[in-house]
Amino acid sequence: MLFTFLSVGLMSCGNKGPADLILKGDRIYTMDAYQPKVDAVAIREGRIIFAGSEAESEEFQDSDTRVIDLQGFFVLPGLIDAHAHLSSLGKYLSQLDLIGMQSPGEIRELVLKEMEGTPESSWISGRGWDQNLWSTKKFPSWRDLRGTESHPVYLRRVDGHAAWVNKTVLDICGIDKNTTAPEGGKIIRDRQGNPTGVLIDNAINLVKDQLPATPPQEYRNWFKKAMKECNRLGLVGLHDAGVDTTRLDVYRELTESGELTMRIHAMLDGDDETLLQEYFQNGPLTYEDDSFFQVRTVKLYADGALGSRGAALLEPYSDDPGNSGLLIRDADSIYQTASLAIDAGFQVCTHAIGDAAVRATLDAYEKALTENPEGDYRLRVEHSQIIASDDIDRFAELKVIPSMQPTHATSDMPWAEDRLGPDRIKGAYAWRQLLNRGCKIPCGSDFPVESPNPLWGIYAAATRQDHQGQPPGGWYPQERMTVEEAVRGFTIDAAYAEFAEDIKGSIEVGKLADFTIVDRDIFRIPRAEILETKVVGTIVGGKIVYADLVMKDLIP
């Protein structure tokens, strides 16, 4: 197997000689401060060998060069999602889609329909329900799934931090009045103490442990299905926020067989001690002459999510006094793993949503960094959703990266202030405050929690409005990003967050030939129109991995 210790660097790349491919367009936005816009880009062997004027590009053209004239289209550096879950998207695309469903009854109908074509006793899985959209605003119960008892039914909440199951699943898993919730989890109960069928955070494991194991072949299918969808939406890469041994093996197979159509920066599942030990012993994994897959990062969880009140807050929830959420991992535990990771040459990314979790993570990082003052570690806080005012400065001081998801803000805005109250909300989704302090914000979607569409992310970042343009002027609009900052978040700053700004994230000579081609000039149109913008083509390493019908016509 061909892999080496970390050796990412520029391949020597002579500029002379013909290009394999030349792209011409009215506006090719480079995200390179030296020449923000060019007319033409020349590509050879997957790398950019020229970016500049159309006239000069002719020097690189010979009879074998493919030239694509992108009449009126606009080119961006390939968009990267800095926090997402690829296999979950594939699985999601293969599951019941409960997004936007307006009541438990509507969901029950869908399950009943699905049962018709599913053999008895086979599991029915779904994902995407959100009780905040229902008139009751209350968690559902197994009673809402009456009539489905012939099949185990397992439905995850939109944020993945709660599961709603039917009576059959409670019985199979032996979850009853006497079951105690595991640490970091909660079993929702009725007045008599009986489980209602909703399990929070670690309590979901009571069911997950009983689920039939997924065969590796299924993961391959999920990865491929998800990559296809991502390419269609203009993504050329992603940071996969937590992969276990099985997924790593499948990624490695797909890398070696050349089947990846996106570049993957995979984060190791930090709860798997054996996996960490193995990788800490061998060091980061990168492939020689292949920039499609790297493993140099550990993912940890400090808390849960805000929607299910699992996020760890310094003070109780404003709409649930007495509940401050749950710290899944404390500062000391994060510090222990972070310092082992740093010694072994790994980056650490810790999921922290509540202000208590963010603080615990910063405390842990500060301690680890103080002991390792030299070096460039790029420790990340995934989500960084609610930050206490005292902690905002610490991100810049410690050079810790807030990795954020613009669409989380616009999905959470209808109820976030109920959870947090008028003061804490000022430190929530606080992009502008972080940018003003010089932080780079890699942007992601956390798909399949949100849509993988990066243009929706850019729209959310630049407007803080939903797709109907609500609220007018934007939700806490002082925290908005500019369109340019948002695009940076999905390109060069995402690349920085994976130590890859030398080879991707902008259109510059020597970098990988990854591009996202869109039908509107997102820097000039009214921000509302970003939502209507369509990806017409996606190019990864000089290869066209997606082209819509119009773009197909332009390819010679």
Ligand SMILES: [Zn+2]
């Ligand atoms: Zn995530």
